[in-house]
Amino acid sequence: SYELTQPPSVSVSPGQTARITCSGDALPKQYGYWYQQKSGQAPLLLIYKDTERPSGIPERFSGSNSGTKVTLTISGVQAEDEADYYCQSADSSGTYPAVFGGGTKLTVL
Amino acid sequence: QVTLRESGPALVKPTQTVTLTCTFSGFSLSTNAMCVSWIRQPPGKALEWLALIDWEDDKYYSTSQKTRLTISKDTSKNQVVLTMTNMDPVDTATYSCARSVRDSGGAYYFDYWGQGTLVTVSS
Numbered sequence: 001s002y003e004l005t006q007p008p009s010v011s012v013s014p015g016q017t018a019r020i021t022c023s024g025d026a027l028p029k030q031y032g033y034w035y036q037q038k039s040g041q042a043p044l045l046l047i048y049k050d051t052e053r054p055s056g057i058p059e060r061f062s063g064s065n066s067g068t069k070v071t072l073t074i075s076g077v078q079a080e081d082e083a084d085y086y087c088q089s090a091d092s093s094g095t096y097p098a099v100f101g102g103g104t105k106l107t108v109l
Numbered sequence: 110q111v112t113l114r115e116s117g118p119a120l121v122k123p124t125q126t127v128t129l130t131c132t133f134s135g136f137s138l139s140t141n142a143m144c145v146s147w148i149r150q151p152p153g154k155a156l157e158w159l160a161l162i163d164w165e166d167d168k169y170y171s172t173s174q175k176t177r178l179t180i181s182k183d184t185s186k187n188q189v190v191l192t193m194t195n196m197d198p199v200d201t202a203t204y205s206c207a208r209s210v211r212d213s214g215g216a217y218y219f220d221y222w223g224q225g226t227l228v229t230v231s232s
Contacts, residue, residue, distance in 0.1 A: 030216050098161070
């Protein structure tokens with residue numbers, strides 16, 4: 001199977017920068033995607049194709065790709081950003097066209 | 110405006126087959142590049158992609174669940190149906206459908222989601 005690895009939790013104070021990483025062997029060849037899921041809500045697409053933001057997503061959310069790792073950066077974290085964050089991608093062979101990471105709980109202190 | 114809504118039984122017994130329906134609007138599955146996926150999330154756990162159907166009626170399944178899943182579409186009704194056989198308590202989860210987009214690398218991602226429907230498997 002193909003796996004994407006995220007830290008289970010990240011904590012930051014309001015106004016600070018949060019970085020959530022996601023590691024996977026195919027990430028040099030595949031785009032990474034990020035979703036935000038607040039309690040009781042459906043996931044929301046935050047970042048697509050490593051760095052692109054859908055319309056309506058605040059500029060404080062950004063993404064980057066550095067080889068086998070993609071990173072979601074939240075600048076100037078706000079209390080409302082407390083949520084679970086999931087990365088998603090695929091393997092390089094097409095066997096696994098959609099795979100999610102295990103999720104990261106962001107706590108705003 | 111793109112919307113998706115899932116429907117199906119809230120409670121099923123072990124070994125039964127469950128049929129879930131995704132009814133969507135704001136796009137058509139007969140349009141080039143349109144796809145719909147099913148994704149599930151057990152309580153307190155991570156998201157798991159299950160299956161996808163595209164505008165050409167091509168179907169893709171999670172390797173771990175493929176023997177139990179069937180996905181189909183009714184373009185005239187704007188619906189996608191997922192059946193899952195031999196349900197077990199570990200299959201208790203919120204089942205969601207999502208509009209899916211294929212990128213240049215062959216990966217799919219999900220730009221619009223339904224709210225999901227909780228399916229509990231218990232005798």
